Amino acid sequence: MRVEERLYTLRYKRDEKPHLEIKDQQVCNKCHETYKSPCITVCPANVYSFVEGKIIVSYENCLECGACKIVCPFNNIVWKYPRYGLGISLRYG
Amino acid sequence: MKYDAIVIGAGPSGSASAYTLAKNGYKVLLIERGSEPGAKNVSGAMIRESEISKVFETKDIPFERIVKRVRLIFRSKDDESEIVVKPKSKLYTISRLKFDKWLAQRAESAGALLITKTTVTGIEGNKVITERGSVEGDKIVIAEGANALLSMSLGLRRELKNEETVLGVKEVYASTRNEVEKRFNLQGDEGESWRIITDYPFPSAGFIYTYKDSVAIGVGARVDEIITMGIRPFELLDSFKTPYAELVKGFSLREYSAKIIPENGFPSFKPCEGSVYVAGDALGLVDPLTFDGIGPAIISGYLAGKAENCYSYSKMLFEAREISKVIKSRPLVKELLPNIGLYSHLVNDFLTSWVEGDFSKLKYYKSSLGKLMKHLILGLGVIE
Numbered sequence: 001m002r003v004e005e006r007l008y009t010l011r012y013k014r015d016e017k018p019h020l021e022i023k024d025q026q027v028c029n030k031c032h033e034t035y036k037s038p039c040i041t042v043c044p045a046n047v048y049s050f051v052e053g054k055i056i057v058s059y060e061n062c063l064e065c066g067a068c069k070i071v072c073p074f075n076n077i078v079w080k081y082p083r084y085g086l087g088i089s090l091r092y093g
Numbered sequence: 094m095k096y097d098a099i100v101i102g103a104g105p106s107g108s109a110s111a112y113t114l115a116k117n118g119y120k121v122l123l124i125e126r127g128s129e130p131g132a133k134n135v136s137g138a139m140i141r142e143s144e145i146s147k148v149f150e151t152k153d154i155p156f157e158r159i160v161k162r163v164r165l166i167f168r169s170k171d172d173e174s175e176i177v178v179k180p181k182s183k184l185y186t187i188s189r190l191k192f193d194k195w196l197a198q199r200a201e202s203a204g205a206l207l208i209t210k211t212t213v214t215g216i217e218g219n220k221v222i223t224e225r226g227s228v229e230g231d232k233i234v235i236a237e238g239a240n241a242l243l244s245m246s247l248g249l250r251r252e253l254k255n256e257e258t259v260l261g262v263k264e265v266y267a268s269t270r271n272e273v274e275k276r277f278n279l280q281g282d283e284g285e286s287w288r289i290i291t292d293y294p295f296p297s298a299g300f301i302y303t304y305k306d307s308v309a310i311g312v313g314a315r316v317d318e319i320i321t322m323g324i325r326p327f328e329l330l331d332s333f334k335t336p337y338a339e340l341v342k343g344f345s346l347r348e349y350s351a352k353i354i355p356e357n358g359f360p361s362f363k364p365c366e367g368s369v370y371v372a373g374d375a376l377g378l379v380d381p382l383t384f385d386g387i388g389p390a391i392i393s394g395y396l397a398g399k400a401e402n403c404y405s406y407s408k409m410l411f412e413a414r415e416i417s418k419v420i421k422s423r424p425l426v427k428e429l430l431p432n433i434g435l436y437s438h439l440v441n442d443f444l445t446s447w448v449e450g451d452f453s454k455l456k457y458y459k460s461s462l463g464k465l466m467k468h469l470i471l472g473l474g475v476i477e
Binding site for chain 2: 001006013036038042044045064065084087091092093
């Protein structure tokens with residue numbers, strides 16, 4: 001099953017303001033060359049992708065697990081919670 | 094506005110803390126970032142009544158099923174052995190949204206004020222800053238969960254490392270009550286839980302839990318292993334699920350979720366400073382041996398509510414059985430994890446040899462005797 005099909009099962013209330021941000025794109029380039037972007041591998045929701053030399057962050061799909069902030073070797077991800085309880089809302093948990 | 098106590102996070106530890114404080118006459122504010130308690134929380138989930146009942150009256154606990162059988166499965170690429178355990182004490186499977194809501198309602202009934210949809214962004218002295226303004230509290234309990242942004246910002250703990258973090262991914266498949274009972278051979282409220290330890294495609298531990306009309310399947314592996322193997326978490330789940338596909342065939346996927354599980358924490362994380370206390374996952378209190386996080390969370394929240402000062406909180410944590418077993422289990426689990434393959438082969442070979450009446454296969458393990466002894470001694474250390 002594709003990850004997109006899994007994400008369709010989820011309820012999200014989108015925060016207009018991204019709760020995940022990249023501090024410095026250049027650092028992501030360096031990381032991709034050296035470590036193959038561990039944030040991409042570890043993310044269970046395909047939030048991160050590397051397109052034409054740039055990390056794209058689809059923060060709307062975030063499951064708020066926090067794994068990406070731990071694996072980022074350069075501490076280059078600003079990781080916050082979405083505001084006002086926005087973001088994912090689980091029914092089973 | 095000033096409160097006697099402010100508790101951040103309405104999960105098991107936060108609600109236990111708010112409940113304890115409110116019951117003792119404190120004016121308590123319980124702040125939750127989710128739209129309702131449990132909306133942001135993920136776990137298997139199985140709970141032990143003996144632990145919950147230390148803090149809460151458990152007669153109306155919103156359980157899914159009472160676990161009558163636990164299947165322990167040791168799986169390697171070609172072998173599989175299963176041990177069925179009938180628990181003597183009361184174990185329940187629960188759905189976090191219902192369970193966490195129930196816990197928060199206990200705190201509210203005791204007099205705590207719960208506000209949801211509010212994220213705490215900082216703590217300065219006795220001031221708790223949220224995106225809706227700030228409030229003051231004489232005592233602050235941080236029960237913010239595994240991604241402990243506040244505790245880290247206050248220097249009470251550091252970020253977890255890859256090798257001490259497990260990433261768990263989980264799916265819930267729903268059908269009808271009848272169908273779940275038929276497939277697992279259950280009657281009425283009875284439930285079944287599965288624990289699967291495997292080294293294929295790499296060391297991981299998974300679970301299958303029966304809920305009322307649904308089935309939860311999940312697997313966890315260490316973040317450093319996930320990175321090294323270059324496997325995506327959902328691919329790991331798919332590979333783990335394959336042998337159990339029949340169990341949920343025709344059911345519909347209702348929810349996909351993920352969570353990090355801390356495998357390090359107190360006492361290397363500070364539980365308290367001044368009037369700020371930390372409890373639950375934020376303090377890294379998941380038992381790595383039994384996968385029990387909710388029990389230690391509730392106990393630590395209760396103790397944080399009760400403690401009169403930092404010293405006594407720390408002392409009570411060490412003395413609490415549920416917390417000390419977490420601390421004692423860590424060195425053993427650190428040893429066991431890289432040896433999951435050895436053990437799943439050993440269990441399989443031992444049981445097959447026994448059935449076949451030929452123990453010569455076990456010769457291979459002679460060279461591992463030193464290692465096995467070390468693990469046995471560490472294991473004895475876990476026993477009080």
